[in-house]
Amino acid sequence: DLVQKAEEEARLHDVWSEELTADFIREILICLTRLSGGIYKKEHINRTAVSRAVKYISESFFSELSLGELSRKFALSPSHFSRQFKAFTGFGVSEYITLVRIKNAEALLMTTNCSITEIAAKCGFNSSSYFTAVFRRVRGVTPMEIKQRGRR
Numbered sequence: 001d002l003v004q005k006a007e008e009e010a011r012l013h014d015v016w017s018e019e020l021t022a023d024f025i026r027e028i029l030i031c032l033t034r035l036s037g038g039i040y041k042k043e044h045i046n047r048t049a050v051s052r053a054v055k056y057i058s059e060s061f062f063s064e065l066s067l068g069e070l071s072r073k074f075a076l077s078p079s080h081f082s083r084q085f086k087a088f089t090g091f092g093v094s095e096y097i098t099l100v101r102i103k104n105a106e107a108l109l110m111t112t113n114c115s116i117t118e119i120a121a122k123c124g125f126n127s128s129s130y131f132t133a134v135f136r137r138v139r140g141v142t143p144m145e146i147k148q149r150g151r152r
Contacts, residue, residue: 002024006024006025006028047084050085052074054096057096061101061124062123065097067094070093101123102134105131105135108123110149116128116144119143
């Protein structure tokens, strides 16, 4: 936000633009100095990134998600993001994504007339056979058994 404000001020050419640009740059430097000195707890920053990632996964479970994409999106290295995610959630990134997808698939199986293939696709699985295998491993029953329970 500060960088954007500094850029906007730098484009203006009035009496105050140079002074305000310098002020924004000073504020950016102060924030960076605080960050490098540990005044802002890195753990808090990482927890915030992970909690935002958890929310993002729950809202985007149907799309292609990967450790690389998530770590870039939340500005952490893949290995650091992975460690922080596991510490925060108790699950690995891929495992968590799978659990979110299965939870949403189960809800669709019980409440819609969509086919298993359609539900697999809606929940981010590229193959209905892979979806069935993962579902059975996670839930202990097949998607068809859940679908039949939902009809009763």
